Amino acid sequence: xxxxxxxxxxxxxxxxxxDDANLKGVLLTLAQEEAKHKLRFxxxxxxxxxxxx
Numbered sequence: 001x002x003x004x005x006x007x008x009x010x011x012x013x014x015x016x017x018x019d020d021a022n023l024k025g026v027l028l029t030l031a032q033e034e035a036k037h038k039l040r041f042x043x044x045x046x047x048x049x050x051x052x053x
Contacts, residue, residue, distance in 0.1 A: 004035075004037045
């Protein structure tokens with residue numbers, strides 16, 4: 001989850017450094033994908049550990 005968060009932050013930060021609309025769009029799309037991955041891992045983590053506790 002930490003890696004997904006770091007990747008999100010990287011793509012988001014890179015998007016803020018460019019004026020190229022196409023590149024910015026690609027970077028923000030990648031950031032959004034990383035956010036989805038993080039959410040998926042959080043849900044799976046909660047499902048596994050909440051059932052055990």
